[in-house]
Amino acid sequence: MKYRLALLLALSPMFAQALEVGDQLAPWTLLDQHDQPYTLQEQTRTVLVARNMDGAKLVKSALQDSPKGYLDARNTVFVADIQGMPSLIGKLFAIPAMRDYSYRVLLDRDGKVAANYPGEVDKVLWLQLENGRLVSQQAFASSAELRAALEKLPLN
Secondary structure, eight states: OHHHHHHHHHHGGGGOOOOOTTOBOOOOEEEETTSOEEEOOTTOOEEEEEOSHHHHHHHHHHTTTOOTTHHHHTTEEEEEEOTTSOHHHIIIIIHHHHTTSSSOOEEESSSTTGGGSOOOTTSEEEEEEETTEEEEEEEEOOHHHHHHHHHHSOOO
């Protein structure tokens, strides 16, 4: 019985329902690279999700030379799924390096938040929200295209 339950839990992300336009995003709270909690808010307009290091590097490249508060000014948050990162590497190298970034990185350490938003692994998923509801979604494989899309977002 324990094995069946473990198998079901292990496979559950594979059976995650696709997010549909009009769906309300379930609230979640994650810690950022400074161990500060952030809870998804109704005024958040855009959620960027990177499922692996390649996706995170794409976001980093798109935000290179951006001023502090760039994402906040656009009501945008960045979620990085780091469940596959060895904890020792994360603690000693990756997360301390992220503390120098000019933007907040919400760390999905167990992959539960990112699993709610199915998409391609090597791309950055863009969820456009209005009052917590999904309006549209797209994926980016190019930092230049991601940067151009971020530039078009209205400032608060």
